[in-house]
Amino acid sequence: MDDVLLRSLSPSVLGILVRRGADFAAAEDAVQDALVEAVRVWPADPPQDPKAWLITVAWRRFLDATRSDAARRRREDLVDEAPAPGSAPSVDxxxxxxxxxxxxxxxxxxxxxxxxxxxxxxxxxxxxxxxxxxxxxxxxxxxxxxxxxxxxxxxxxxxxxxxxxxxxxxxxxxxxxxxxxxxxxxxxxxxxxxxxDHPEVAGLLALMLLHHARRAARTAPDGSLVPLAEQDRGLWDTQSIAEGVEILQAALARDQLGDFQAQAAIAALHADAPTAEETDWVQIVEWYDELVRLTDSPIARLNRAVAVGEADGPRAGLAALEALDDSLPRYTAVAAYLHERDGDLETAARLYAEAAHKAPNLPEVAHLTRQAARLNAHLPT
Incomplete structure (x- = not known):
């Protein structure tokens, strides 16, 4: 059974039922019934035209479910004949x-x-x-x-x-x-x-591909989080990176910049660096400036502070951080990282511990707790 084929056909089947007069809720239920029936029937008796088969079964299920309704005659008059195999409409x-x-x-x-x-x-x-x-x-x-x-x-x-x-x-x-x-x-x-055909659609697809390319390196065998700077870049999916960069370049060439394109450009710069030390942080800051201009997002400003800390030094990053609301998600973790980079291990350890209490999930809690413990082990007793 080809689950991907079924899922790819369901939107067009649903759209056809709605155009025939079915209300969305009833049509969607009928399509789901048809998908379940396909899973049951197709392995032993695959149809010549899967889309036409789904339309036929879904429309019959819709009619069966609405025959007792007061609008039965109007609905049945719209189309009461199932399409013959191979006659599925081409409209998408x-x-x-x-x-x-x-x-x-x-x-x-x-x-x-x-x-x-x-x-x-x-x-x-x-x-x-x-x-x-x-x-x-x-x-x-x-x-x-x-x-x-x-x-x-x-x-x-x-x-x-x-x-x-x-x-x-x-x-x-x-x-x-x-x-x-x-x-x-x-x-x-x-x-x-x-x-x-929309540059921001392309930008989002590029962003997803570039982020997803790093998936295998994000966690250690024990399930713990691996920060970007410590990831094994040999585990990154170079094919997805190449595709993402190609899609992004085509989108940027249209000169209609949007926030997903800007985010993808930042991800592409990370992907392009052979090592963490070779990351072009100056250019990343410039892209964050564009992203802030486009969205004025506090999260973008927070991430920009990290980039500024890498490009211009931790104190510059802390100065950028001071202008932000300290209740932002990950604010405390960013402050801890920048203080560690600045050599203030005592403050960094305290902030890592605070950030662990605020973390939204167990992997982040564990990671931040380990960071605090690592620094505390180096502090004088």
Whole structure:
């Protein structure tokens, strides 16, 4: 069974049902039923035209579910005949589905869940496992999201920036359960890039590829975090790096800079350095300046302070840090690192310990605790 094929076909099948008159929520349920049926039937009896088969089964499931509804006659009059094998429409509504699932009235978590289900073709169980929540909780979240977007016209223009933010949220979830969300986000972003010619879509795809290329080096065999400067660069995926750089260069050549392109440029500079010591921190600071100009993001300013500390010395980095809100995520960890670079090991050890208490997950807690212990072992008793 080709799971990737099933997931790639589900958006266009869903779009066809919606265009035939099915409301989004009912159409999405019917498509999910068809996907389940395909998993059961295809291994023994694969169809000649998988897309036409899915359309046929999904439309029948939709009609079966709505025959008792007062609008039965109107719906059945729209199309009550299943398409013959090989007659699947060529229209691809994937792009509109992206916009629909990233509707501004949805919360980010609901938009992500709906995108993974409607565009990604994942089951509710898979999404729930990936986000480590009960399946019933995820089912309610998806159900509410579907009801929200069912009132939106399918051909209503959408916001590319919102779609990209949703995809980036998916990517940042990484890996959990039996679904690799980082790989799924790359797959979906490739799909979006094929449907729309937009430099920021290309920028996001490049950023994902460049970050994902370092995945194998980010953790030690015992599961502990490995900082970028200490990673074995021989484990980096050079093919993904080359692809990401090529995509980024083409996007930048269009001279329509956006924040994902700027972030990708920073990632490319890290990827281009043979060793941590050879990193072009001066150019990275310049790209952070562009990113701050584009977004005025406090997180971008925080990361810029780290880059300034590498390019101009730790005291310059600490000066840049002083202008920021100390409640920012990772602020204390950055302050600890810069104080260590400046030789103030006592302050750095104290700040690493504080940062460990604030860390959002166990790997970060363990890493920061080890950093504090390492410095404390060198302090006079």
């Amino acid at each position: 509504d994937t792009l509109q589905l992206y916009f629909l699932c990233a509707h501004p009235t949805l919360t980010p978590s609901s938009a992500v869940a709906l995108t993974l289900r409607a565009v990604g073709g994942l089951t509710t169980r898979q999404i729930a496992q990936a986000y480590l929540v009960p399946e019933a909780t995820m089912a309610q979240r998806i159900s509410r999201a579907k009801r929200t977007v069912s009132t939106v016209r399918f051909d209503q223009p959408g916001d590319v920036a919102t779609v990209l933010r949703v995809l980036y949220l998916v990517f940042n979830e990484g890996y959990s359960g039996d679904v690799d969300l980082a790989a799924e986000a790359i797959r979906l972003t490739r799909q979006l890039a094929a449907a729309i």
